[in-house]
Amino acid sequence: MKKKVAFVCVHNSCRSQMAEAWAKHLGKDVLEVYSAGTEEYPEVKPKAVQVMEEAGIDMSDHYPKLLTEIPQDIDILVTMGCGVSCPYMPCNHKEDWGLEDPSGGPIEDFRKTRDIIKKKVEHLIERVKRREL
Template sequence: MSESTPSVLFVCVHNAGRSQMAAAFLSHLAGDTVEVRSAGSAPADTLNPAVVEAMAEVGIDISARTPKALTVEAVRASDVVITMGCGDTCPVFPGKRYLDWKLDDPAGQGVEAVRPIRDEIGRRIRGLLGELGVHVV
């Protein structure tokens, strides 16, 4: 990890659900103490509406976000890369910390199915903040 602000990249296939929720939670909880990115190996056109609704329920508005394509530069610029079902499409560089979070895919699911995924991501983000030494209130 860099000695300045740690940077975290969340990657899933469509960058329309899991990685967007994780990035939003981390930004919401850590503010500017962590640099946050998210991307998809095959990005969708828009965010999953059930994901937007589920995040709004916990006070986090992601309605203006858009899926982004995974780039080598984004991986290279990140200290921690967290994959969420993107398989082997994520480039691997020495010196980076890689985590693979096995999470259900919210694609095609209603908000009832998205809530437990959202809550699990929130728990993992809080744990990650502890590992990064970032303290939130």
């Protein structure tokens, strides 16, 4: 049975979207993946879409979602490190990845964030496969 994981940030426009895309790409055999934010935002950051495209992952159809738009019965809740104060979401495991937001910075900051998120998603998938989560 797949574990439901939600990546949560304030706007769901950059880091949580990249995490969702990596997790769907790398963990489709063990994860059911969602991302959401605590505040509305008009679009996924174009630089986030661009750097994921460079890595071979298409996020052109992604859009920011609110917490109310994803399932509430999550197994794993991952916050991105934005000091986000999330409403209560029942989950079996919660962790914060402490990632700085590259928004407003150069494209290289987005690439670094993309690569850090990939490593963190790979580690999360390994822990799920080992039944640690």
